[in-house]
Amino acid sequence: xxxxxxxxxxxxxxxxxxxxxxxxxxxxxxxxxxxxxxxxxxxxxxxxxxxxxxxxxxxxxxxxxxxxxxxxxxxxxxxxxxxxxxxxxxxxxxxxxxxxxxxxxxxxxxxxxxxxxxxxxxxxxxxxxxxxxxxxxxxxxxxxxxxxxxxxxxxxxxxxxxxxxxxxxxxxxxxxxxxxxxxxxxxxxxxxxxxxxxxxxxxxxxxxxxxxxxxxxxxxxxxxxxxxxxxxxxxxxxxxxxxxxxxxxxxxxxxxxxxxxxxxxxxxxxxxxxxxxxxxxxxxxxxxxxxxxxxxxxxxxxxxxxxxxxxxxxxxxxxxxxxxxxxxxxxxxxxxxxx
Amino acid sequence: xxxxxxxxxxxxxxxxxxxxxxxxxxxxxxxxxxxxxxxxxxxxxxxxxxxxxxxxxxxxxxxxxxxxxxxxxxxxxxxxxxxxxxxxxxxxxxxxxxxxxxxxxxxxxxxxxxxxxxxxxxxxxxxxxxxxxxxxxxxxxxxxxxxxxxxxxxxxxxxxxxxxxxxxxxxxxxxxxxxxxxxxxxxxxxxxxxxxxxxx
Numbered sequence: 001x002x003x004x005x006x007x008x009x010x011x012x013x014x015x016x017x018x019x020x021x022x023x024x025x026x027x028x029x030x031x032x033x034x035x036x037x038x039x040x041x042x043x044x045x046x047x048x049x050x051x052x053x054x055x056x057x058x059x060x061x062x063x064x065x066x067x068x069x070x071x072x073x074x075x076x077x078x079x080x081x082x083x084x085x086x087x088x089x090x091x092x093x094x095x096x097x098x099x100x101x102x103x104x105x106x107x108x109x110x111x112x113x114x115x116x117x118x119x120x121x122x123x124x125x126x127x128x129x130x131x132x133x134x135x136x137x138x139x140x141x142x143x144x145x146x147x148x149x150x151x152x153x154x155x156x157x158x159x160x161x162x163x164x165x166x167x168x169x170x171x172x173x174x175x176x177x178x179x180x181x182x183x184x185x186x187x188x189x190x191x192x193x194x195x196x197x198x199x200x201x202x203x204x205x206x207x208x209x210x211x212x213x214x215x216x217x218x219x220x221x222x223x224x225x226x227x228x229x230x231x232x233x234x235x236x237x238x239x240x241x242x243x244x245x246x247x248x249x250x251x252x253x254x255x256x257x258x259x260x261x262x263x264x265x266x267x268x269x270x271x272x273x274x275x276x277x278x279x280x281x282x283x284x285x286x287x288x289x290x291x292x293x294x295x296x297x298x299x300x301x302x303x304x305x306x307x308x309x310x311x312x313x314x315x316x317x318x319x320x321x322x323x324x325x326x327x328x329x330x331x332x333x334x335x336x337x338x339x
Numbered sequence: 340x341x342x343x344x345x346x347x348x349x350x351x352x353x354x355x356x357x358x359x360x361x362x363x364x365x366x367x368x369x370x371x372x373x374x375x376x377x378x379x380x381x382x383x384x385x386x387x388x389x390x391x392x393x394x395x396x397x398x399x400x401x402x403x404x405x406x407x408x409x410x411x412x413x414x415x416x417x418x419x420x421x422x423x424x425x426x427x428x429x430x431x432x433x434x435x436x437x438x439x440x441x442x443x444x445x446x447x448x449x450x451x452x453x454x455x456x457x458x459x460x461x462x463x464x465x466x467x468x469x470x471x472x473x474x475x476x477x478x479x480x481x482x483x484x485x486x487x488x489x490x491x492x493x494x495x496x497x498x499x500x501x502x503x504x505x506x507x508x509x510x511x512x513x514x515x516x517x518x519x520x521x522x523x524x525x526x527x528x529x530x531x532x533x534x535x536x537x538x539x
Contacts, residue, residue, distance in 0.1 A: 090477050093426055157429055160386035161393070164340065205505075206429075208384040240505065244381065284476040284506030289514070322476035322506075 006136040007065040014312065015233050015255075023303060025315045025337035026278065027287075027330055028237075028258070030070040030142070031091055032321045033058040040089045041323065045071040048124020055125060055139075056132045062330050065314075067133070069125050069193070070142035073200060076180055077144075077152030079117030080108055090323070097155040102169050108153070108176045113184045122184075123191045130192035141188045142237065145199035146219035149177040156201055163215060174219050182226040189230040196235045197223055197254075200319075203240030205261070212245045217252060224253040237278075239319040243270065250275045260318035264305035273310030280318045281333060288322040292332035299336035340387060345394035349401035359402040364442070367395055371440035378433075379525045385429055392436045415499075415535055416467040418460050420448035422481040427474035430504060430524065434470060437528040443535065454485045458492055466497040468531055470521075472504040479506060483515035499534050503527050 005021050014020050033054035034044035044054050055067050072092045078084050081098030099105050113119045122141050129139040144152070150173040151159045162170045185195040201207075202216035224234040236249060237258035247270045249257050256276035259267055260283075267277055279302065281287060286298045299315060306313030315337045321330060345367075352362040374391045377383040383391070419435050421428050428450040438445045446464070448456055457469060469489075471482055482502055489495040502512050503521040512520035521527030 087424065090424060091475075157389055157432075160389050160429075163386045164390055206385045208382075208387070211384065211386060284479065285508050285510070288476050288479075288506075289511060320476075324477070 007063065008135070008137050011065050011138055014314075022338045023307070023313060023315050024065040025334045026064055026066045026068065027062075027281075027317045027333050028068055028070075028283075028320050029055075029058050029062065029064060029330065030068060030320045031323050032325055032330075035323055036061050036327075041071070041091060042086045042088050045086065045092055046118060046121060048121040049128055051121055051125035052128025052132070055129050059129075059133055059137055061327065062334055064334060065137070067129050067137055067139045068142055068196065069122060069129065069139065070198070070320075073144045073148050073198060074152040075118055075122065075143070076149050076177070076184060079111050079113065079119050080153060080176070080180060082152055094152050094155065097153055097158070099154045099169075099173060102166060105169060105172050105176070108173075110176075110179050110183070113180065113187045119184060119187070123187055126188060126191040126193035134192060138194055139192060140194040140196045140235070142196045142198045143181060143184050143188070144177075145197040145202065145216070145223055145236070146174045146177040146181060147216040148199050148201040149181060150174050151201040153177065159201075160206075163211060167215075170215060174215065178219050178222055181223050185223070185227050186230060189227075189232060194232050194235075195227050195230075196237060196258075197227070198237040198239075200239050202245075203238055204242045204244040204246075205240035207245075209244050209248070212248060217248055220249075220252040220254075228253060235278075237319075242267075246270045247272075256312075256314065258316060264302055264313075265308070268305065268309045271309075271311070276312040276314065277306060277309050278314040278316040279306075281316070283317050283319045283322055283325075287317055287325045287329050287333070290329060292328050295329045295332040296336050299333055303336065340390040340394060342390070342394045342397050345398040346401055349398040353402070353405060359405040360407070362402055363399065363406075367398055368440050368442065371395060371437070375437055375440075375525055375528070379523075385433075388433050388436070389429075392432065395436070395440065414442075414444060415538055416444045416446060416464050417470055417531060418446045418448065418457060418464065418467060419470040420452035420457060420472075421450035422471050422473045422478050422485070423451055423453045424478035424481060425473045425475045426450045427504075430474065431470075431472045433524045434472070434503065434521070434527045437524055438470075438531060441528055441532055443531060454481060454488050457485055458488050458494070461489060461494050461498055462492065465494075467499075468534060469498050469500045470527060470531065471500070471502055473507070474505045476506040479511065482507075482517065486516050501527060501530055 036058040037054035083096045084092045085095040086092045188195040227234040233255045235256045236254035239260035241261045250271040258278040500517045501519040509520040519530045
């Protein structure tokens with residue numbers, strides 16, 4: 001028996017290709033952290049210290065292998081001028097996109113990520129986590145990739161129409177998004193965190209493979225390239241269905257893909273084992289609605305398929321652990337990896 | 340996907356003396372059936388569907404003023420909306436589009452719809468189908484509350500309820516006592532039209 005391995009050591013060994021004691025387990029514990037600390041989501045989402053304390057509390061409660069700071073996918077667009085609605089106890093959402101008219105694109109600025117909107121909330125949360133528990137666990141922070149950010153600048157349905165009716169505008173919004181996202185990645189790294197890109201709107205549930213190739217992939221490559229240049233391991237999360245694009249995702253430069261609605265065995269085949277895969281325990285069906293026993297069963301299925309991936313496997317939830325998930329179900333997921 | 344083309348085709352049909360009802364059922368609906376097919380087989384995705392919807396509604400806008408209104412006898416109206424707390428309405432709009440194209444009467448309550456608003460509409464229509472969606476796990480519970488509210492109002496037996504959206508499942512539908520779960524837009528439309536047929 002060796003001494004207890006810290007999550008930081010486990011992930012560090014895993015990422016450098018060395019054998020680990022257990023399969024790393026990283027449920028996407030995001031806004032659920034607010035529940036662990038006992039604060040409302042609106043407070044969690046707007047105050048860096050609260051967000052930091054909540055993530056530390058969740059880590060101390062669950063002991064997952066990576067802290068994943070996040071609250072909503074609109075935070076960068078908000079910093080660029082989109083206004084949001086903040087429900088009292090749920091995740092913020094777009095109220096008025098900043099680029100309501102094509103001409104509004106000229107208003108977009110390369111904002112200072114250290115001061116704009118709630119971006120300092122993320123940076124403060126990272127610093128808090130790093131100072132509290134940074135010696136035993138890595139702290140990551142999930143930010144939207146350019147396509148999802150452009151959707152929050154323009155409105156998802158409007159951007160979807162632009163792809164055909166005004167592709168030039170779409171590309172202009174993507175370029176502007178990339179600039180601010182890359183600055184944010186740098187600021188996250190400076191604060192001691194690992195930037196993780198999330199691109200839910202570029203999901204295979206929404207876009208065709210061809211559209212993904214044209215409008216999402218080039219910008220993902222550049223944003224992930226930036227993260228790599230910062231000396232970090234580039235991680236990409238796309239939820240929803242991804243069978244139609246997962247091979248392309250593996251060619252974006254991401255070292256690890258976090259996946260949702262896809263059979264892991266299928267994902268292993270389609271990516272040829274080239275990258276590490278993360279997933280895919282069903283968030284609502286199993287984590288929110290299931291029991292520790294059903295969580296264990298599904299985790300076992302994921303582990304069985306994931307372990308066959310030559311690129312490695314991290315047991316995770318397919319998407320965000322729902323806010324009201326029973327803590328015993330999160331415990332069961334982590335215990336399944338360490339059995 | 341061509342809005343301008345659809346509008347000019349609708350105008351040509353009127354100019355050629357084609358009955359606007361025939362233009363819709365024989366033209367637009369057939370076109371939308373092709374769109375549905377392409378969506379289901381993974382050729383069309385959300386952007387393509389939205390453009391087709393724009394084209395169809397624009398053409399209907401041209402034809403509608405010339406329609407001699409005939410109420411379809413014995414057709415079940417559909418009340419559709421995104422449950423309160425959620426504004427993700429692209430999926431709901433696709434289902435609505437397909438239901439429209441299939442010739443059903445659709446009452447769209449929009450997004451972030453309070454349980455009381457569904458109930459109020461149900462009381463007004465007295466019987467039919469309620470289709471409710473969400474993409475968020477935090478708002479799923481509102482669907483269970485809707486079913487309870489329909490029961491309390493004595494309306495549950497007069498309505499078929501179907502649910503759809505990202506985090507949902509057939510087992511969740513059973514758990515809250517909904518009549519059906521549509522895994523995607525086309526399945527939702529098939530369920531609604533089957534209920535429609537069963538009524539005849």
